[in-house]
Ligand SMILES: Nc1ncnc2c1ncn2[C@@H]1O[C@H](COP(=O)(O)OP(=O)(O)OP(=O)(O)O)[C@@H](O)[C@H]1O
């Protein structure tokens with residue numbers, strides 16, 4: 079057996095507990111001096127640290143230690159600590175000491191004496207050992223149990239790396255499992271990539287205040303997940319402010335700025351009182367910008383600044399205000415494409431896509447149909463108060479269909495389908511005829527969806543009269559660009575971005591004006607129609 083490594087103790091001089099120079103001092107428990115007579119803890123070296131003004135006491139204590147244990151070498155180190163309760167001062171002094179000290183953990187065992195010094199110093203020691211800046215073990219000492227204080231006291235060591243702390247680590251990991259399950263609403267999903275995504279989301283949600291972007295097809299559960307992320311942060315005390323949710327597609331025109339950033343009383347006609355705005359309401363909480371791709375260009379610029387500096391100027395205000403919120407954003411649009419179309423700022427996209435999670439559609443998670451089915455039936459029961467179940471044959475039939483079906487609107491279709499079957503189930507029992515009928519209904523709906531021309535997703539207002547699908551696609555995009563632009567020229571520049579490069583005198587505004595007039599539109603009416611368009615495309619396959 080190899081010989082035990084020699085012990086080296088690092089400790090602070092206890093300006094109260096270690097003091098005393100009369101002979102009575104030997105009747106008192108002095109933690110640093112007592113180190114020299116611990117049974118089973120021979121100390122080869124003591125690195126004794128002390129603050130300004132304690133040189134004499136440090137030397138005195140070192141002498142007493144020498145008397146008790148001549149084989150213990152005491153090295154004195156004076157530290158520049160002015161305030162033992164100032165975290166920064168104490169931490170940096172101890173950190174500098176640790177950095178400059180030559181540790182040799184292969185040949186020596188280091189023990190950090192925690193008993194002396196302020197509570198702040200104890201916390202700093204802990205952090206330094208935990209981060210392995212000091213490759214040591216914590217050492218705690220206490221007075222003797224007997225009333226006779228001239229007897230040696232006791233000691234215990236705490237090795238933060240030892241396996242006995244696995245129990246704590248296990249508790250951490252079961253907490254993580256609990257959090258992951260919370261994000262999944264308790265549904266025991268089986269799809270490996272979805273489960274991995276949720277595990278990462280859990281980590282990010284709890285450890286990073288950076289924006290989180292949730293992408294994925296309509297009905298995949300982005301909005302629901304955003305709410306869960308907030309609730310998880312709240313449970314784990316990462317936020318104490320509110321959850322503020324806004325669908326950016328509903329923010330239109332001048333009122334969008336004031337809805338988001340607030341306004342001062344009298345900022346514009348009709349502003350009879352001031353309004354805090356959603357960003358300020360979300361202070362210390364979470365702002366969820368759903369459909370973020372729909373945000374107008376002025377709002378995008380202001381949001382970027384608010385994200386970078388946590389400050390912004392409310393409409394009509396002459397002073398900036400502060401809001402510490404963390405951002406969640408959701409969209410089913412391709413934001414990269416919107417950037418290339420000039421509809422979304424690249425710098426804003428760069429700021430919000432540090433943590434991007436693409437929530438898969440239901441058809442990409444066939445393994446999860448069954449657990450979701452059980453969850454949905456239980457949910458229906460809580461809503462209707464009635465227990466509904468499948469008979470065996472019907473369930474198999476439905477599962478076979480459902481695991482191969484496209485589910486273009488994902489959980490919206492899935493939830494509605496189960497709700498219909500539950501409603502129609504004779505005596506609360508879903509049988510095969512009910513399933514067959516439902517499958518037919520779904521297939522009819524989906525074939526209608528995919529037969530629908532793409533432009534219905536951006537339904538052009540009826541006022542524009544009957545328009546060929548061919549033209550409608552172009553017109554709807556032009557209208558949307560107008561809605562996001564500040565002027566006819568601005569819209570023209572975006573719409574003719576490529577062809578204008580080849581022209582010595584591009585007149586995009588004129589080109590656009592002529593195009594609009596063919597549809598009996600001017601720029602401002604184009605903007606109004608553009609704003610009323612939903613640019614969302616249903617997830618038809
Ligand atoms: N895992 C799930 N199980 C059952 N229902 C779910 C699940 N996730 C979401 N839902 C339900 O499906 C519906 C759509 O979810 P959600 O609104 O979160 O989708 P979304 O991805 O935000 O869609 P959109 O892009 O259209 O806004 C909601 O009613 C929601 O409660």
Ligand SMILES: [Mg+2]
Nearest residue numbers: 300301368408
């Ligand atoms: Mg949503």
